[in-house]
Amino acid sequence: MTCTEASMNALRQSGDELADAVVTTLFERGEVGKFNTLMRYVSTAGSPLPDGLPEVAREYLQTTSVPPSWVDWGEMEKARLFFIDNNVHISTALSFASMPACYVVPHVAKLLSATHGLNYPSKRMAETGQFTVYLMQPDAFEAGSRFIPAAQKVRLLHASIRHHLKRENRWDTEALGTPICQEDMIGGQMFFSLLVLDSLHRLGIHMSTEGAEAYFYAWRVVGAILGVDQGAVPKTLEEARQFLDLYMLRHMGPSEEGAHLTRQLIDLYEEVVPGTFFDPIVSALLRHLVGDTCADWLQVPRTRWDSVVKIVPSLLGVLETIEDSSPLGAWALDRLGHLTTVFELSSLTRGRVMHYAIPEQLKKDFGISGNVPPTHRWTPPAPTVAP
Secondary structure, three states: OOOOHHHHHHHOOOOOHHHHHHHHHHHHOOOHHHHHHHHOOOOOOOOOOOOOOOHHHHHHHHHOOOOOOOOOHHHHHHHHHHHHHHHHHHHHHHHHHHHHHHHOOHHHHHHHOOOHHHHOHHHHHHHHHHHHHHHOOOOOOOOOOOHHHHHHHHHHHHHHHHHHHHHOOOOOHHHHOOOOOHHHHHHHHHHHOHHHHHHHHHOOOOOEHHHHHHHHHHHHHHHHHOOOOOOOOOOOHHHHHHHHHHHHHHHOOOOHHHHHHHHHHHHHHHHHOOOOOOOHHHHHHHHHHHOHHHHHHOOOOOOOOOOHHHHHHHHHHHHHHHHHHOHHHHHHHHHHHHHHHHHHHHHHHOOOOOOOOOOOOOOOOOOOOOOOOOOOEOOOOOOOOOO
């Protein structure tokens, strides 16, 4: 698969036909409020759908209740073990690389600013972390799991934002294509898969080729469930590198919304860090993972910790060596990583399960213009374009 400007432009014209039709019908019939109320009781796969659920929503939930037929469950298990082995590092990458990458794409930052929920950054981060934890459970696709219902709701959330922006003429479709289009959905998939792997490599984490490829594969499955066009999505890490490089070159840049969202993110994690002395490490870690150019666009402050953070990979490398050479050390570090992830997620959610809902309106001031045994240690695919 080769990405070109023309192929990327074509992806900007497409949304998600299935989810878009469902959301349009719900709004036309005035059933969004009823849907949101009843869907709070639908949180696990296989549970009976509540009486009174709009028929169009019932059909959608039944149609999207099973994973794609092509899923390789062996690869999914490898991905789950990879997550267990690296969960705290993956959480760090999601928070300090994947989310800021969204913010450095101006039209995506504006989209993220469109919903009232983004006034509360802890909610967005909790939803992202919770979604990933659901995905990496051993029963993620079985009855009783929370992943499938969460994915179904996220897909409708995206469709509802498209619906609002188009209906209210608050999006320049001619210049920007469809809001939350296929190009942006695939770009987001790359942020949460390849960019996470890049960040782990930058942090000095030891990864097997099998583990990295399986983690990327798991997010391909997620993309399919969220309505990503499987004919256009990268199938390999090399194809993913080509897509991500071109996507970022096409769209990345500074924006007021991106800087604002980044400031919210920094403030959020400075509250989690005990005391105030170590607060600057939040900005320093973010700058280390996204690079100085993007960090400057996002107005990430420079701090006295910027140089100190550069030794983090060496420190983590020592821990990785202990983990690689000692089964007991591996168990202890995996357990510590699990507890750290649970603590972080619990802090963000305040112990509650986060619920996704279709927003009945957008912010009024929104506007936009034109554990896998290592064989070969993984290294990122080389950049496909000159810096």
